[in-house]
Amino acid sequence: MDNNTFEPTIIGFTCNWCSYRAADLAGTARMKYAPNVRLVRLMCSGRLDPTFVLRALAQGADGVMITGCHPGECHYLEQNYKALRRFLLLKRVLAGLGIEAGRVKLVWASAAEGAKFAAETTAFVEEIRKLGPLAWGKDEGGRMKDEESENSSFIIHPSSFEKEVTP
Amino acid sequence: MNQEKIGVYVCHCGTNIAGVVDVEHVAKWAAEKLGRQGVIVARDYKFMCSSLGQELIEKDIKELGLTRVVVAACSPHLHEKTFRTAAKNAGLNPYLVELASIREQVSWVHTDKAVATEKSKAVIAGAVSRVIENRALEEIKVPINPNTLVVGGGIAGIQAALEIANAGFHVYLVEREPSIGGHMAQFDKTFPTLDCSACILTPRMVEAGTHPNITLMTWSEVTNVAGYVGNFHVTVKKKARFINEELCTGCGICEEKCPKKVIDDVFEAGLGYRKAVYAPFAQAVPKFPVMDKENCTYFLKGTCKACEKFCPTGAIDFKQEDQLVHFDVGNIILATGYDLFDARRVSNYGYGRLPNVFTSLEFERLSNAAGPTNGNIVLRDGKSTPKSVGIIHCVGSRDKNFNNYCSVICCMQGLKFAHLVHERTGATVYNFYIDMRTAYKAYDEFYQRVLEEGTLFVRGKVAEVTNAARDEREKGKLIIQVEDTLAGKQRRIPVDMVILSSGLQPRRDSKEVGKQFGISCSTDGWFTEKHPKLDPVATMTEGIYIAGCAQGPKDIPSSVAQGAAASARVLDKILQKEVTLEPIKASINAEKCSGCRICNGLCPFNAIAYIEDDNVSNINPALCQGCGTCVAACPAGAISGTGFSDEQIMAQIDGLLLRTLEGV
Numbered sequence: 001m002d003n004n005t006f007e008p009t010i011i012g013f014t015c016n017w018c019s020y021r022a023a024d025l026a027g028t029a030r031m032k033y034a035p036n037v038r039l040v041r042l043m044c045s046g047r048l049d050p051t052f053v054l055r056a057l058a059q060g061a062d063g064v065m066i067t068g069c070h071p072g073e074c075h076y077l078e079q080n081y082k083a084l085r086r087f088l089l090l091k092r093v094l095a096g097l098g099i100e101a102g103r104v105k106l107v108w109a110s111a112a113e114g115a116k117f118a119a120e121t122t123a124f125v126e127e128i129r130k131l132g133p134l135a136w137g138k139d140e141g142g143r144m145k146d147e148e149s150e151n152s153s154f155i156i157h158p159s160s161f162e163k164e165v166t167p
Numbered sequence: 168m169n170q171e172k173i174g175v176y177v178c179h180c181g182t183n184i185a186g187v188v189d190v191e192h193v194a195k196w197a198a199e200k201l202g203r204q205g206v207i208v209a210r211d212y213k214f215m216c217s218s219l220g221q222e223l224i225e226k227d228i229k230e231l232g233l234t235r236v237v238v239a240a241c242s243p244h245l246h247e248k249t250f251r252t253a254a255k256n257a258g259l260n261p262y263l264v265e266l267a268s269i270r271e272q273v274s275w276v277h278t279d280k281a282v283a284t285e286k287s288k289a290v291i292a293g294a295v296s297r298v299i300e301n302r303a304l305e306e307i308k309v310p311i312n313p314n315t316l317v318v319g320g321g322i323a324g325i326q327a328a329l330e331i332a333n334a335g336f337h338v339y340l341v342e343r344e345p346s347i348g349g350h351m352a353q354f355d356k357t358f359p360t361l362d363c364s365a366c367i368l369t370p371r372m373v374e375a376g377t378h379p380n381i382t383l384m385t386w387s388e389v390t391n392v393a394g395y396v397g398n399f400h401v402t403v404k405k406k407a408r409f410i411n412e413e414l415c416t417g418c419g420i421c422e423e424k425c426p427k428k429v430i431d432d433v434f435e436a437g438l439g440y441r442k443a444v445y446a447p448f449a450q451a452v453p454k455f456p457v458m459d460k461e462n463c464t465y466f467l468k469g470t471c472k473a474c475e476k477f478c479p480t481g482a483i484d485f486k487q488e489d490q491l492v493h494f495d496v497g498n499i500i501l502a503t504g505y506d507l508f509d510a511r512r513v514s515n516y517g518y519g520r521l522p523n524v525f526t527s528l529e530f531e532r533l534s535n536a537a538g539p540t541n542g543n544i545v546l547r548d549g550k551s552t553p554k555s556v557g558i559i560h561c562v563g564s565r566d567k568n569f570n571n572y573c574s575v576i577c578c579m580q581g582l583k584f585a586h587l588v589h590e591r592t593g594a595t596v597y598n599f600y601i602d603m604r605t606a607y608k609a610y611d612e613f614y615q616r617v618l619e620e621g622t623l624f625v626r627g628k629v630a631e632v633t634n635a636a637r638d639e640r641e642k643g644k645l646i647i648q649v650e651d652t653l654a655g656k657q658r659r660i661p662v663d664m665v666i667l668s669s670g671l672q673p674r675r676d677s678k679e680v681g682k683q684f685g686i687s688c689s690t691d692g693w694f695t696e697k698h699p700k701l702d703p704v705a706t707m708t709e710g711i712y713i714a715g716c717a718q719g720p721k722d723i724p725s726s727v728a729q730g731a732a733a734s735a736r737v738l739d740k741i742l743q744k745e746v747t748l749e750p751i752k753a754s755i756n757a758e759k760c761s762g763c764r765i766c767n768g769l770c771p772f773n774a775i776a777y778i779e780d781d782n783v784s785n786i787n788p789a790l791c792q793g794c795g796t797c798v799a800a801c802p803a804g805a806i807s808g809t810g811f812s813d814e815q816i817m818a819q820i821d822g823l824l825l826r827t828l829e830g831v
Contacts, residue, residue: 011820017707024242027271035277035286038293038823039268041243043751043811046769047795055817059824072678073687073695075707076794077771086799118276 008062008128010037012121013052015045017075018111019067025114033118034125037065044068046079050090053104063103063128065121070108080108100131171205171299174233175291176224178215178240180270187274189284193239197291204295204822207231216246221253228257235298239267239291260303262750262810267294289823296822300814304750309789311397312497313741316341318389318680321349322368322723323715324502325375326730327737332380334738339494340375341403342385344433346451348372349504353434353528355535355542357723358583359613365537369450376452386457390491392684393773395789396710397497397746407487409444409458414482417454421474421483422446429462436528439539444474444483449537458483498710498737501694502730503680505671505716508563508570515631516559516667522547523645524632524665527580534587544592546664553663556588557647559629560600564670572691574670575720578604581668582614585622596622597660599629599649607722625660627652632665671720684711685772693719704733708792709746712736751793751810757783759805766797766806 014020020041026033042048045068053064066087068080084106091101105124109117175197179185190211198209208227212220215238227233236259238250243266251261269287277283313336317328320342328338340347351357352372354364375381384403391402410421425442434447441447443463446456464471465485475483510518510526518524523546525533536542546553558581564574578600585596598617603624605611618624631648637659644661651658673692674680681688686706687695694713697705704712714729715721721729740746755766755775762782767775774790775797777783786797786806798808807813 009824011823020242021244024244024268024271027242027268027275030275032278033276035273035279035282038286038289039272040293040816040819040823042795042816044794044796047799047808047811049799049813049816052816052820056820056824059821061820061824070690072690075687076792076796077682077685077687079769079771079794079796082769082796082800 006129006133008036008125008133009060010063010065010125010128011056011061012037012039012065012067013045013048014039014041015047015068015075015080016041016043018069018073019045019107019109019117021111022067022109022113022117025111026118027114029114031114031118034122036125036128037121044074044076044079045083046074046076048083048086050086050093053090057099057103057134062131062134063105063124065105065107065124067107067109067117070110073110099134102127102131103134171234172207172232173201173205173235173237173295173298174224174227174231175201175206175209175237175239175295176215176220177209177211177269177287177291178220178238179211179213180240180274181213184240184270184274187277187280187283188269188287189280193284193287193291196288197295201292201295204292205235205299206295208233215240216249221249224250224253225257228254228259233259234263235301236264237267237291237294237298238264239269239287239294241270242266242268242272262304263298263301265294265298265301267291289825292825293819293823296825297815297819300812300818302809302812304809307748307750307752307788308745309395309397309748310745311740311743312399312495313337314339314494314496315737315741316389316399316401316496316499317502318499319349319502319504319715319717320344320347320375320383320385321502321504321715321726322351322371323504323717323726323730324349324500325371326727327500327502327714327734328375328381329371329378330731330734331737332375332378334734335380336738336741337380337382339382339384339401339403339496341387341389342383343388344447345386345408345445345457346372346447346453347375347383347385348448348450348452350528351723352448352450353436353535354531355538356583356587358579359609361583361586365450372450372452383453384492385453387492389683392499394495396708396740396748398789399496399499399710401494401496401499403492403494405490405492406457407460407489408455409460409484409487410455411482411484411487412453412455414480415455416480416482417446417456418479419446419456420477420479422456424473424477426471426473427462427464429459435539436526436532438529438532498712498740499684500712500714500730500733500737501680501684501686501717502713502715502726502733503674503677503717505720506674508574508670508672510562510667510669512569513562513667516562516629516665517632517634517645518667521632521634521645521665523553523663524667526667527577527584527669530584530666534584534591542591544588551663552592553588553594554592555595555597555662556592556664556666557597557599557632557645557660557662558584558588558666558668559632559647560598560668561628562667562669563672565601570670570672570691572720573604575604576722577668577670579610579613579722581666582617582622584666584668585617586620589617589620589622594663597647597662598622598624599647600624600626601628607724625649625651625658636661671716674717677717684708686711686713693717704729704736709748710740749793749810751808752788752791753786753793753795753798753806753808754788755784755786755801756805756807757781757785759803760784761803761805763802765800765802769796769800
C-alpha cells in the first residue's frame with residue numbers, strides 16, 4: 001500500500017477538563033477534521049501511563065496523540081507538566097525501540113480551542129500518513145498476525161518501565 | 168468470553184447522528200459482532216435521552232438482567248448523568264454505564280458516511296471493552312461545616328458575606344488592607360447614575376462590620392488552606408496593628424497627633440498624605456487604625472510615642488505581634504479584586520514623566536470631595552484648573568502589547584470623567600476611544616447625555632502624548648497625537664490635562680493565591696470559573712467560589728450580582744448538610760508499595776502521605792482529586808484509580824483498535 005491510500009489509525013488521549021472539551025467544542029461548532037483519531041478520555045494528561053501509548057502502538061495504532069490543558073491551566077494545577085516530562089522520556093524510549101519519535105505527539109488544547117484541536121488532529125494524520133504504517137505486530141502485507149501468539153510479548157507491565165524522572 | 172450481559176444503545180439524536188452514521192447498521196453490527204464481548208442486546212432509538220429512551224434501557228436492565236450498559240450518543244459531559252440516573256432507577260450501579268460519544272466525535276465532525284459509520288463502531292467497541300472493566304462505585308458523602316470564609320472585603324466580598332450572614336450562617340471576612348471597602352471606597356461617583364460611591368457603600372460596610380454573624384479580620388491574610396469541600400482548615404495571619412482592638416474607640420486622636428506624614432500610595436493613589444498611624448479613610452470599617460511600622464518614628468528611631476501619650480484609652484501597644492488564627496470552614500468565596508494597569512508601561516503616554524498625565528484612580532481621588540483636593544479638579548501644581556482635558560480610553564486593554572482583553576469598565580469610566588470635568592470645571596473635554604462600549608442598563612443613555620453636554624469624541628487610538636510643542640498653540644500644553652479614523656486624518660490636540668482610563672489587571676499575586684486555594688487562572692491571570700456561561704461563580708475545585716473582578720473585569724452591579732450568586736451557591740451547599748463527591752479516587756495497595764515515595768511529590772493536593780513506621784505511602788481519599796498522576800507514576804503498580812483504572816483504559820485502547828486487529 002502506498003502512503004497516499006494509507007489511512008492511519010490514531011489513538012488520542014484527552015484530559016477530561018480541557019482537551020476532551022475542545023473535542024466536544026469542535027463537534028458543537030461542526031468543525032471538520034480527519035476521522036482517523038479515536039479518543040480515550042482520562043481525567044488528566046498526568047494520568048497518561050506511557051505504557052498506554054506502547055499498548056496502542058502494539059495493538060495496531062500508527063500514531064498516538066496526547067493532549068492536555070495548556071501549561072499553567074491544568075485543572076489539577078500542574079499535572080500536565082508531569083505528562084510533558086513523561087512524553088519527552090517516552091520519545092527517547094520509542095527511538096530506542098526503533099519507532100519514529102514523530103509517531104507520538106503532544107498537543108495542548110484548552111476547552112475553548114476546538115479549532116486548534118481539529119487542526120492539530122488533521123495535521124497529525126498527515127504527518128503519520130507520511131511516516132507510513134507502523135509495522136509493529138503486522139506482517140508484511142499490513143495485516144495483523146495472530147494476536148494471541150504475537151502480541152502477548154508486547155504487553156508491558158507498568159513495573160517493567162521506569163517512568164518518572166525526578167526533577 | 169466474559170460473564171457480563173451488556174446492552175448497547177445507539178441514539179439517532181434526531182438526524183444529528185443518524186444523518187451521518189448508519190445507526191441501524193451500527194446497532195445490528197454491535198449485536199452480531201460484539202457478542203463475544205458479552206453484548207446481548209443492541210438497539211437504536213430516535214432520542215435515547217428522552218424519557219421513552221431511558222425507559223427502554225431501564226426495561227432491558229430489569230427484564231434481561233443487564234450488568235453493563237453502553238450508550239452511543241452525545242458527549243458524556245452532556246448526558247452521562249442522565250443515563251447513570253436511568254441505570255440507578257433500574258437498580259444498576261450508575262458507574263456501570265459508559266457513554267460512547269458518536270455525535271461530538273463522529274457525526275458532527277465527519278462528513279463521509281461510510282467512514283463515520285466505521286469510526287462509530289470502533290468508538291462503541293472501545294466503550295464495550297472498557298465497560299466490562301468498570302466497577303460498581305459508591306458516591307462519597309461528607310458533612311459540611313456551615314461556616315464560610317470570604318477572602319476580600321471589596322463590594323463583591325461584602326455582598327457575599329452579608330447574604331450568608333443574613334441567612335443565619337457564620338462568615339469570616341478576611342481583608343488584607345486596614346479597612347474593607349475595596350476600590351469602590353476610593354471612587355467619587357458611580358456610573359451611570361452618578362450616585363456618590365461612599366453614600367451607597369458605607370452602610371454596607373458598617374453592616375458587615377457590625378453583623379453578629381460576621382467575624383471581620385482586616386489587615387490580615389490567609390496563609391494556609393488545607394482540606395476539601397465541607398472541611399477546609401484555614402490559617403489567617405492577623406498582622407500586628409499595634410493597636411489593642413479591645414481598648415481602641417476609634418477616636419482618631421493618635422492619627423491627629425502622629426507627627427509623621429507618609430505619601431499614601433494605596434488609598435489616595437499617591438496624591439495625598441496619611442500619618443504613620445492611620446485609618447485609610449474617614450468611614451473605614453473597622454474603625455481601628457493601623458500603625459505602619461516601616462514609617463513610624465518610634466520603630467525607626469526608638470523615640471516619639473506621641474500616639475501612646477495622647478491615646479485616651481491606652482490602646483497603643485508597640486509590643487503587639489503578628490498572630491496566626493486557625494478556624495474551619497465548609498466553603499470559601501474568593502473576591503480578591505483587581506489591580507489597576509500600571510500606566511507607566513505605556514511609555515508613549517508619558518505617565519510618570521509628564522506631570523499632568525493622570526491615571527483613572529488618581530482622577531477618582533482628585534474628584535472625590537473627601538480626597539486630597541477636596542474634590543477640586545486641578546493640575547499637578549495643586550491650584551490651576553484645566554481648560555481642556557483629554558481622556559484616553561483602552562489604556563493597557565485591547566492592546567496586544569499589554570492585555571488583549573477589554574477591561575469592561577473603562578468606557579463608562581471615561582464618560583463619567585468627561586461628565587465630572589465638564590460639570591466642575593467647564594473645560595473642553597475630548598474622549599479618545601477605539602470603540603465605545605456602553606452595554607447594560609442605562610449605560611448608553613449616559614453616553615448620549617455626555618454627548619449632549621458637548622464632550623468631543625475622537626475615534627482612534629492615541630499614538631502619543633507629548634510636551635514637545637510645534638507651534639505657539641501647543642506651547643506649555645500636552646499634545647495628543649491621534650489618528651481620527653472617522654475623519655481619516657492625523658490630529659494634534661493640545662490639552663492641559665490627560666486622564667488615562669487604565670484597564671484592570673489580575674492581582675499581581677493571583678496565580679499564587681489560586682494555587683493556595685487549588686484553583687486555576689486563565690493565561691491572563693483571572694481566576695477560572697467552572698463554566699464561562701452556566702457556572703460563572705463556581706470553580707473546578709468543589710467548595711471554592713469566585714466573585715467580582717477576581718474572575719474577570721466587571722462593573723459594580725456585576726460584582727454585587729456575583730457576590731450574591733456565590734453566596735447562594737454556598738448556602739445551597741450548607742443547607743444540603745453533606746456533599747457528594749465523585750468516587751474517582753486513587754488508593755495504594757500497601758502489600759505492593761515499596762515505600763519509594765515517588766508518588767509523594769507528584770500530588771499537588773498533598774493527598775499522599777508517607778507512613779514511616781510501615782514504610783508505605785497512603786492516600787487520603789478526602790484530599791485526592793482523582794487526577795491519576797500517581798497511578799501512572801507508581802513503578803510497582805501499587806496505586807490504582809477508580810473510574811479510570813489501568814484495566815479500563817487498556818481495555819478501551821484494545822477495543823478502539825479491535826477492528827484493526829480483526830480486520831472486520
